[in-house]
Amino acid sequence: MALWALAACAKTVAPGTAPSAAGPIGYLRMDDVIKHHPLYPQLAQYDQNIDALTLGGTVPHALAGADVKKQQALIAKELQDAANRTKALLDQKQKQYQDREAQAIQQALKASGVSAPGAGTVASQVTQTAGVQSADASRAAQRDFAAYQHSLAAQNENELNAMQRTIADKANRTYRAKQDELQAKEAALTLDLANKDAAERLALKTKLSSLALDDAARQDARTRLDALDRSEADQVGAMKNRDSQTLATLQTKLRAQVQADMKAQAAAINARALAKLQSRESDLRREFAAPAMSSASTGGGGAASAGVQNLPPALRDRIAHLHADYQKQFTADAQATIDDFQKTRLDLSRRYAALGGADAAAGSDAHDQIANLQHKRDELYDQMVEQIKREATTLAHQRGLAVVVSNPVAEIRGVDLTADVAKDVETLHE
Amino acid sequence: MNKYRFPIIAAGALAVLISAPAALAADVTDIGYVDQEALSSLPSFASANRQLSDFGQGLQRQFTARAKGASQDQQQKLQQQFQSEMQQKQQQIFGPLFAKAQVAIASVASSKNLSVVIDKRIVVAGGVDITSNVRDLLTSPSDPVPPVATPPPSTVGYVDQGAIDNVPKIKAAEQEFATFRNNEDKTASDKMKSAKTESDRDAILKDYRKTLDDEGTKVVKPVLDQTRGAIADIAKKKGLSLVLDRSMIIFGGVDITSDVTGSIK
Numbered sequence: 001m002a003l004w005a006l007a008a009c010a011k012t013v014a015p016g017t018a019p020s021a022a023g024p025i026g027y028l029r030m031d032d033v034i035k036h037h038p039l040y041p042q043l044a045q046y047d048q049n050i051d052a053l054t055l056g057g058t059v060p061h062a063l064a065g066a067d068v069k070k071q072q073a074l075i076a077k078e079l080q081d082a083a084n085r086t087k088a089l090l091d092q093k094q095k096q097y098q099d100r101e102a103q104a105i106q107q108a109l110k111a112s113g114v115s116a117p118g119a120g121t122v123a124s125q126v127t128q129t130a131g132v133q134s135a136d137a138s139r140a141a142q143r144d145f146a147a148y149q150h151s152l153a154a155q156n157e158n159e160l161n162a163m164q165r166t167i168a169d170k171a172n173r174t175y176r177a178k179q180d181e182l183q184a185k186e187a188a189l190t191l192d193l194a195n196k197d198a199a200e201r202l203a204l205k206t207k208l209s210s211l212a213l214d215d216a217a218r219q220d221a222r223t224r225l226d227a228l229d230r231s232e233a234d235q236v237g238a239m240k241n242r243d244s245q246t247l248a249t250l251q252t253k254l255r256a257q258v259q260a261d262m263k264a265q266a267a268a269i270n271a272r273a274l275a276k277l278q279s280r281e282s283d284l285r286r287e288f289a290a291p292a293m294s295s296a297s298t299g300g301g302g303a304a305s306a307g308v309q310n311l312p313p314a315l316r317d318r319i320a321h322l323h324a325d326y327q328k329q330f331t332a333d334a335q336a337t338i339d340d341f342q343k344t345r346l347d348l349s350r351r352y353a354a355l356g357g358a359d360a361a362a363g364s365d366a367h368d369q370i371a372n373l374q375h376k377r378d379e380l381y382d383q384m385v386e387q388i389k390r391e392a393t394t395l396a397h398q399r400g401l402a403v404v405v406s407n408p409v410a411e412i413r414g415v416d417l418t419a420d421v422a423k424d425v426e427t428l429h430e
Numbered sequence: 431m432n433k434y435r436f437p438i439i440a441a442g443a444l445a446v447l448i449s450a451p452a453a454l455a456a457d458v459t460d461i462g463y464v465d466q467e468a469l470s471s472l473p474s475f476a477s478a479n480r481q482l483s484d485f486g487q488g489l490q491r492q493f494t495a496r497a498k499g500a501s502q503d504q505q506q507k508l509q510q511q512f513q514s515e516m517q518q519k520q521q522q523i524f525g526p527l528f529a530k531a532q533v534a535i536a537s538v539a540s541s542k543n544l545s546v547v548i549d550k551r552i553v554v555a556g557g558v559d560i561t562s563n564v565r566d567l568l569t570s571p572s573d574p575v576p577p578v579a580t581p582p583p584s585t586v587g588y589v590d591q592g593a594i595d596n597v598p599k600i601k602a603a604e605q606e607f608a609t610f611r612n613n614e615d616k617t618a619s620d621k622m623k624s625a626k627t628e629s630d631r632d633a634i635l636k637d638y639r640k641t642l643d644d645e646g647t648k649v650v651k652p653v654l655d656q657t658r659g660a661i662a663d664i665a666k667k668k669g670l671s672l673v674l675d676r677s678m679i680i681f682g683g684v685d686i687t688s689d690v691t692g693s694i695k
Contacts (some may be wrong), residue, residue: 025461025672026555027672029556051624051638052631052635055622055634231644308439389555396555402461402556403553403557404553405554405674406554407551407552408674409588409591410658410661410662411663411671412666412672412673413585413671414671414672
């Protein structure tokens with residue numbers, strides 16, 4: 001039956017000493033009693049904070065993972081839109097310059113007495129050859145670049161995730177080690193105090209339960225019991241306060257360190273990815289730009305060489321000169337458009353990189369906060385239960401109960417200690 | 431967030447009702463308890479845990495390798511297959527140890543005339559701690575001898591909450607509430623994301639909790655009330671003092687699960 005649970009590691013709290021060898025069964029509903037404990041509001045606050053974090057109200061202004069992905073997708077779309085706009089603009093400019101060049105060549109041919117169809121053929125050969133080669137190269141380059149970008153993004157994400165885990169784990173280990181160390185000291189102090197005062201406390205409680213006690217003696221016993229409670233609570237409380245401050249300082253320090261480490265690492269990873277991307281992009285741009293320029297510039301003397309070779313040398317030079325002029329103007333104009341795009345791309349890339357860092361840091365921060373809160377909540381709950389059990393043990397002793405259990409499924413004839421323990425617990429440290 | 435989850439009801443929620451008067455409390459001397467955590471640290475159990483953990487890690491590696499490129503359906507089948515293998519291994523490794531532990535506990539309980547042995551975790555005060563006696567028997571070279579006498583009749587009963595949760599009407603209520611909770615989680619989560627201030631967030635949380643409480647009262651409470659009523663009636667008829675969850679019973683006690691499931695169907 002329950003022995004199957006042996007494999008699991010269950011947290012237990014030591015039950016009290018046997019109050020009576022024989023006697024009735026007692027029980028208490030722990031869930032009810034806990035609500036009367038002076039620290040219950042703190043416990044409820046933990047629950048509320050955990051709910052808030054779990055439901056995604058995490059850290060104000062911090063982006064959740066899904067939001068970051070959405071933002072990244074938006075940025076990627078903006079980048080693609082900017083690239084499309086630039087390409088359309090360049091195509092338009094190219095066509096304008098080619099038309100103007102064709103008109104100028106046609107006028108030059110007309111002026112020198114060469115027939116118009118011949119001039120049109122020369123101009124159209126120049127523009128068509130350049131256009132086809134440029135479009136093919138552009139399409140291939142874009143496909144290649146998109147594939148590379150995709151694989152780099154996946155690689156980048158894996159690297160960021162691994163880095164995030166490593167840094168968060170390291171900080172968690174540091175925090176937990178300190179927490180364990182302080183907790184052990186607090187537990188040792190609590191135990192020492194409880195052991196030291198146990199005999200006196202039991203004697204006082206037994207005395208208080210005696211009906212024959214006169215008022216003065218009862219008051220005295222109560223005062224001494226209160227003093228014991230206060231003394232224990234003060235000592236443990238002082239230590240806990242110091243420890244809380246130590247942990248809070250450590251947590252702040254670790255959090256700042258984690259954020260800084262993650263930011264730095266994310267920046268390095270993103271910078272590496274961006275550098276790779278930029279390098280590939282500039283390679284492609286060079287590959288893409290060179291044939292386009294050469295097609296256009298050699299178009300006058302290469303692709304259209306058959307038509308151009310039949311022209312007089314002076315006219316050939318004139319056409320070549322015209323072509324070079326328009327090409328120069330187009331390159332300058334296109335460069336301005338490309339520069340604008342580069343600025344947009346850099347800005348979007350920076351925003352993308354910043355989002356990557358924010359994602360890693362925000363995700364880890366929320367996860368850490370939930371784990372940390374849950375741990376504190378469990379710790380507080382255990383302490384409250386421990387205190388409740390001590391009170392219940394005293395009551396059980398006074399009432400001669402043989403055994404007291406918590407949270408039965410149903411109680412028929414046992415002694416219900418819930419209300420009395422709740423009352424005792426409510427007045428703790430009053 | 432876990433409120434009204436049936437598996438948790440086992441120890442908590444069911445205990446909230448049925449407050450029969452605590453009259454006629456009979457004396458008992460026959461309730462013992464065992465610290466299972468202490469027993470689980472015995473070398474034989476620790477070694478078994480390691481074996482099972484190693485086996486589990488091996489299975490996990492196999493699963494990862496075989497699940498690569500498999501469809502979702504195939505992955506689900508693989509998972510079921512590996513879970514079944516894990517259970518078999520657990521039975522194979524722990525079966526003999528548990529059997530020995532059961533005999534040891536029964537033997538100590540018999541020698542101390544205990545009618546029931548429960549888990550230390552629910553003992554607040556009193557009771558007979560037999561952990562060290564059981565540990566001695568488990569670490570001795572010879573096997574513990576089973577008791578000759580059967581345990582004396584106990585005034586402690588128990589129910590298997592898992593079996594009760596499977597009663598159709600309870601299962602239906604559980605599912606209805608789980609679906610409601612999932613939807614509420616999503617709604618509240620969306621609201622929290624767009625909340626601007628702390629007071630907005632507090633208001634959303636308050637509303638979320640109230641909505642869940644109200645739905646729990648509407649959907650879950652009626653079946654819980656009926657179950658608690660049935661448990662109390664049966665316990666009274668059988669002369670039991672209190673009823674615990676099965677997971678807290680280690681030895682002895684009176685199983686009233688089938689009576690309860692039969693009466694609430």
